[in-house]
């Protein structure tokens with residue numbers, strides 16, 4: 448688990464050093480402050496980010512990390528060696544990714560003690576600063592740790608040693624940073640330590656790795672010469688604060704009218720697929736919608752890597768696939784988990800992403816046999832989703848397709864990086880093709896609005912049957928939900944817990960919530 452100390456080489460990339468005694472010059476809380484200049488904090492450790500225009504290069508992401516005085520640097524090298532000798536590490540801690548935080552805390556504690564003994568003139572803030580700097584280097588990914596903490600960043604890419612690390616910035620898109628990793632060996636070390644964290648290896652025999660960090664961030668790594676320019680690490684950051692419907696309405700990803708329809712659809716256990724291109728926000732939207740699930744229901748989620756987060760009022764069993772070991776044993780795949788989940792008496796099954804024909808078959812069997820299923824699928828539009836489903840290799844029969852009520856497609860504009868619900872469609876029978884899509888809402892790019900398109904013919908009909916409601920009931924119900932959503936936006940109620948609370952209170956006592964909203 449413990450990586451060899453890297454001799455502090457990564458530090459040389461910072462342009463202007465900040466002595467630990469010096470105060471950080473600029474304060475900004477993220478992500479509210481300016482998107483061009485802000486401070487990233489980890490405990491007492493701070494780094495300053497500035498996005499600067501550089502002649503001929505466009506924008507560059509500069510990271511100013513704390514610089515240690517010469518004496519401190521030398522002391523830190525000794526301290527690393529001492530920590531490796533002194534800190535007792537249990538096998539559990541070394542092998543179980545869940546223990547990573549505990550291990551860090553342990554190193555921090557020992558580190559602070561040793562620093563206090565050796566440098567009694569430092570105050571506790573300075574001691575913490577040095578201790579965290581060391582833990583960053585020993586157990587973490589060095590300066591990359593700051594990027595992991597930067598909420599403006601969505602993706603982090605190490606493309607090889609000695610070349611800039613690139614990031615995908617929510618405001619500026621792809622930009623190079625002034626961080627470089629000094630050697631290919633160091634990149635490999637990082638990849639290996641990530642692999643060990645999830646009980647795997649990356650080496651010349653198996654040079655590709657899919658894994659995740661203790662923080663939940665997804666990681667892919669490849670080794671030279673498979674990646675010809677050098678060893679790579681790609682990190683897709685996990686949203687630190689999970690998105691909620693309030694965020695989505697605020698960002699205009701969806702409007703409250705369509706959100707109310709999705710709420711109704713989730714409440715009455717319809718089967719839903721969220722589709723979209725890579726990084727369009729499928730998984731996030733699936734998660735946002737899952738918060739509408741009535742309390743006390745039993746939810747089993749099945750994912751490649753753990754991304755979904757549900758509020759506490761649900762009975763939730765998250766299942767995650769296990770990759771095979773390097774000896775090709777021990778694999779537990781999506782299909783295994785889907786088959787298994789059916790034996791767990793779930794009210795709902797949430798499936799991260801369907802990719803293969805056998806997975807799609809099991810998913811539709813589940814829907815067909817009366818389970819409520821929500822999943823994501825890679826396809827750009829609602830019609831393309833239908834086409835992908837009914838044609839080889841997925842080959843879902845039309846009669847099975849009819850168990851699927853709703854398809855929602857997510858869209859990301861690469862240029863402006865905005866994300867929108869692009870279409871909401873339902874599956875209707877068609878003489879010629881077996882089934883086809885009826886688009887209920889469609890996003891209009893020029894006005895940036897989600898417009899009603901065709902009236903729903905099947906979704907509302909099946910909800911009416913299921914819930915024993917008539918047209919007026921449905922209309923009233925949708926209006927109520929829309930009112931509550933608008934109110935949450937207005938009151939800025941946007942955390943998973945708060946939104947979850949309002950929704951579950953509404954299920955308990957709708958009249959009380961409506962009264963509160965209308966006051």
Ligand SMILES: Nc1ncnc2c1ncn2[C@@H]1O[C@H](COP(=O)(O)OP(=O)(O)OP(=O)(O)O)[C@@H](O)[C@H]1O
Nearest residue numbers: 601686698700724725726727728729730731732866
């Ligand atoms: N409405 C939104 N506005 C802005 N950013 C968003 C929105 N929804 C999701 N994101 C961000 O977009 C990124 C990609 O989201 P997500 O992982 O949900 O997409 P995906 O389509 O499931 O990706 P993949 O194709 O890799 O499975 C994440 O960083 C997420 O936080």
Ligand SMILES: [Mg+2]
Nearest residue numbers: 729730800823
């Ligand atoms: Mg996804």
